[in-house]
Amino acid sequence: MPVTTIAGNPVETGHWIGGKRIDSSRRFRSVSPVDQQPLGEFARGGTREADAAVRAASEAFPTWSRTPAETRAELLHRIADEVERRIPELATVETADNGALLRSHVRSVMPRVAHNFRFFADWLTGELSHPEFDTRGHRNAVSWDPSGVCVLITPWNAPLMLESWKVAPALAAGNTVVLKPAEWSPATASVLADITAVAGLPDGVFNVVQGLGPEVGAPLCAHPDVARISFTGSEATARRIAAAAAENLTPLSMELGGKSPLLVFDDADLELAVALAVEQYDNAGQVCLAATRILVHSPVAEEFTARLRTAIGEIKQGDPRKDDTDVGPNIHPDHVARIDGFVRRAVASGARVLEGGGPNTELGGTYYRPTLLDQVRPGAEILREEVFGPVLTLEVFDTEREAVARADDTRFGLAATVVTSDPERARRVSAELTAGTVWVNCFFVRDLRAPFGGARHSGIGREGGTWSFDFFCDVKNTVTGPKGWR
């Protein structure tokens, strides 16, 4: 079976179906966003591979779903052990494949992958229970039953992290999985398949199909034998998946984009506010949660803007493998062209470039300068659409009411960040905002016990903790009569 070498590490390029490597007659090329070097030719699946993977997962389901929860949890811990052992390899391969910072992959992202497996294993065997309750002498007992084959469709911005976040609860709950990673970052999903085999997961419980969304993702989502679809990605793809799933009434969980606000009030700690604003350039702005619309209170607008511009000037953009790099490349030249299109159209409609404003061509075709725009026309495209790049807009507001109205003037509702030293204001504003997560005087504090997801077009449903099991399982209430077992 074909293997490619990525940053010195061998990576299988075939699908992983029923515990075997399977090739396809067609291939797609993965190219590194770091330096535009080809990384390998991956198998390009279609309907045949989608069918084969769902069949393998269906065949494995009866045994896996009846495997004791403790045994499943133990296997997930073994996957976590193996992820931890292989952090240097996983981090290096992921950075080559999607361009995010190596030091983040080593220090936080890959450890989080391992934690995700441990967390859902432990939640299954610990927290996942509901106290029994009585109805006129009848006993209600709630259980979370495995639902069947779960199709997981994932994006390229945080590949293995977002995959593990879906794979772990789906498997812990006793479901079997078909994972379709993004074609711009296929590599670590393939390594994860090897890891599950080393950990001893039975054949067919976890499957990976590689390929393009419309070719192999679409038939997976339209498959009648699929019990659940969990998707993270764009709104446009979400609509296609929802249409395909509607035919079979397959339940969906969707984590989509955002256009989140960061509100800086006149009583804010400006040093903190600037630090939080600069954080929005992390992963070159390719984070669904990023607060890309900065709204600043007029009394502090001038000072905040000056400090923010200084901080942006200090950002070091460069090779994501270097330890002192703050912002690396974007995923693909096409994506850079898309980001630049947004900025150019904003400028054409009156916006002013305060920082950045174009590709950093000295570094190559995938690097976009951290950009700050102000004087943006109300209602402009750049305030409405998810750019998914290192581009922030700056708006000034006069009153709290205006701040909330502007912050909420979006079809998204994933997250919001509020910077203020007034607890009453923090409470009022947080209560008013429409968002799945509100951070006050902080950003990106994530805990798997918390619900994660978005309001409006930012998603459907929530994952995390018991919410993940609510989605991936058939939740059952068993009611026993007052006479018990007589």
Ligand SMILES: NC(=O)C1=CN([C@@H]2O[C@H](COP(=O)(O)OP(=O)(O)OC[C@H]3O[C@@H](n4cnc5c(N)ncnc54)[C@H](O)[C@@H]3O)[C@@H](O)[C@H]2O)C=CC1
């Ligand atoms: N986490 C997030 O919120 C993400 C948001 N995005 C947004 O989407 C924009 C475009 O990125 P794309 O890579 O094009 O995202 P996308 O939504 O097209 O891709 C996400 C996944 O969906 C799969 N897919 C595509 N078409 C499909 C279909 N018909 N059926 C089943 N699966 C399908 C892709 O192969 C990939 O695995 C970004 O610029 C950003 O605005 C993208 C990635 C992640």
Ligand SMILES: O=C(O)/C=C/C=C(\O)C(=O)O
């Ligand atoms: O790291 C998290 O907890 C959440 C990350 C989510 C994204 O980056 C995304 O979906 O874009």
